[in-house]
Amino acid sequence: MEKIKELLAEILSENSPVSAEEIDENASLLDEVGLDSLQLINFILRVEDEFDIEIDFENLDQEHLASVTAFAGYIQSCKGANV
Amino acid sequence: MSEAVALLTSGMGLGVYVPSLFLRNQCEARGVKARIYVYEEFLEQDKKKNVKKYQECFHQSYRAAVAGHKIPVRFAGHLDEGALSGLFDMWKEHGQRHFIMLSGHWKSVLDAYQRESGFVCSVECLRMDYGVTPSWRGFCDPGSLYHTTWLFGTPEQAMEYTIQADSRPAIPFEERGPRYVVHGGGWGMGTYLDRMEELESLGQLDITLHSEKEMENAKAKNNYYLIDPNWSPWMRNDNGRHIFPPTRWMLHEPDYITSEEHPYLYDVCRKALAIISKPGGGTLLDAICTATPVVFLEPIAEHERCNAQLFEQIGCGISLENWKAEGFSKEVLHRLHENLVNIRNQAKDFMPFLLKKWGFSSSADAAIQNNREASEWALK
Numbered sequence: 001m002e003k004i005k006e007l008l009a010e011i012l013s014e015n016s017p018v019s020a021e022e023i024d025e026n027a028s029l030l031d032e033v034g035l036d037s038l039q040l041i042n043f044i045l046r047v048e049d050e051f052d053i054e055i056d057f058e059n060l061d062q063e064h065l066a067s068v069t070a071f072a073g074y075i076q077s078c079k080g081a082n083v
Numbered sequence: 084m085s086e087a088v089a090l091l092t093s094g095m096g097l098g099v100y101v102p103s104l105f106l107r108n109q110c111e112a113r114g115v116k117a118r119i120y121v122y123e124e125f126l127e128q129d130k131k132k133n134v135k136k137y138q139e140c141f142h143q144s145y146r147a148a149v150a151g152h153k154i155p156v157r158f159a160g161h162l163d164e165g166a167l168s169g170l171f172d173m174w175k176e177h178g179q180r181h182f183i184m185l186s187g188h189w190k191s192v193l194d195a196y197q198r199e200s201g202f203v204c205s206v207e208c209l210r211m212d213y214g215v216t217p218s219w220r221g222f223c224d225p226g227s228l229y230h231t232t233w234l235f236g237t238p239e240q241a242m243e244y245t246i247q248a249d250s251r252p253a254i255p256f257e258e259r260g261p262r263y264v265v266h267g268g269g270w271g272m273g274t275y276l277d278r279m280e281e282l283e284s285l286g287q288l289d290i291t292l293h294s295e296k297e298m299e300n301a302k303a304k305n306n307y308y309l310i311d312p313n314w315s316p317w318m319r320n321d322n323g324r325h326i327f328p329p330t331r332w333m334l335h336e337p338d339y340i341t342s343e344e345h346p347y348l349y350d351v352c353r354k355a356l357a358i359i360s361k362p363g364g365g366t367l368l369d370a371i372c373t374a375t376p377v378v379f380l381e382p383i384a385e386h387e388r389c390n391a392q393l394f395e396q397i398g399c400g401i402s403l404e405n406w407k408a409e410g411f412s413k414e415v416l417h418r419l420h421e422n423l424v425n426i427r428n429q430a431k432d433f434m435p436f437l438l439k440k441w442g443f444s445s446s447a448d449a450a451i452q453n454n455r456e457a458s459e460w461a462l463k
Binding site: 036037038040041042044045055057060 | 133136137140144146147150151153154
């Protein structure tokens with residue numbers, strides 16, 4: 001979970017500095033964390049690299065982006081990654 | 084009929100943008116007014132800026148392009164309410180009822196327009212790929228208001244139509260020089276720049292670039308064409324018309340050139356032995372119009388994989404790996420060219436068919452007849 005928040009902070013900090021501690025685990029990735037589509041793509045690519053997994057986009061749904069916790073659960077289900 | 088045909092397209096890929104200009108030209112040649120609307124013109128300002136960023140990102144990274152095509156479209160940006168309201172007012176004033184939709188993003192706009200205006204519209208969905216592209220994912224038409232034509236056919240139905248963008252005959256294969264067009268679709272996506280070393284031995288390459296920096300590795304034997312990095316499909320020229328991508332032949336031309344007839348690269352494709360590219364729908368159409376075979380690089384999305392599969396099945400394209408296994412044979416390309424000539428000659432032209440179906444045919448036929456009589460008069 002901490003690693004995911006770090007990656008989110010890294011992506012968001014391209015616009016203005018954000019720390020991992022500031023990111024609420026219950027916040028939705030798009031509406032509250034504030035990722036736009038391009039940042040979402042970059043975030044997902046960083047997650048794939050970091051956890052050495054391949055995200056299954058076909059089954060990626062709005063509910064998986066409803067919170068940081070939900071997203072962590074989804075990528076764990078992709079390949080049993082330890083997040 | 085004085086109503087214009089509305090061509091609803093998108094600038095996210097030139098594979099739907101360029102054909103919409105071909106269709107506009109075909110309408111106008113038949114005395115039918117046509118207007119192009121690019122979806123991104125109506126995006127909120129900040130989302131519009133993002134489109135340019137996507138294109139740069141997808142051009143630079145194959146992985147990002149692949150990921151970008153898989154992100155569900157419901158995450159896409161929002162439309163500018165004010166711009167949309169102005170559009171609806173204009174359409175209502177002109178009694179706009181005939182639409183050709185080349186991008187599925189327009190579905191929600193057309194649904195709203197039909198609800199607001201109370202008009203019963205004729206909407207033709209023209210699918211420019213063999214597979215389902217991101218904008219058409221989730222397309223649903225329970226009321227059967229939308230008619231669909233798959234330009235390249237379906238697994239159940241062979242290709243029936245094409246867009247005859249060019250009245251000139253195809254250049255015979257034997258009259259073409261040993262040159263190959265290499266590109267990554269309208270936005271330069273895919274692996275084409277990474278495969279350049281392997282392709283250099285083929286002969287003269289005509290390569291599309293997307294920034295001047297990419298000239299750093301230029302070779303004297305090749306031609307390089309730069310698409311104006313400051314141009315976007317949602318821009319109009321001084322006459323309010325959408326234009327083909329302004330393109331510059333590097334080291335030979337100082338200015339970007341655009342024409343009303345065809346994209347700059349189209350005429351380069353006409354003279355080439357093959358187009359080496361990812362299998363986008365626009366590339367398939369270029370191949371049919373110019374009878375130039377496609378050598379496929381890696382697809383960036385499932386619909387492109389379907390495109391390549393179809394073109395290989397009907398003998399109009401070959402993967403780079405398979406062509407390599409054939410020793411980069413020109414005979415193989417020649418056979419593919421002959422198949423393309425046959426398809427080009429046999430497929431019906433979509434736009435005249437649709438205009439007739441919609442009842443635009445009498446004015447269209449009259450315009451063609453007038454043009455013919457004027458030509459005959461001039462010859463006398």
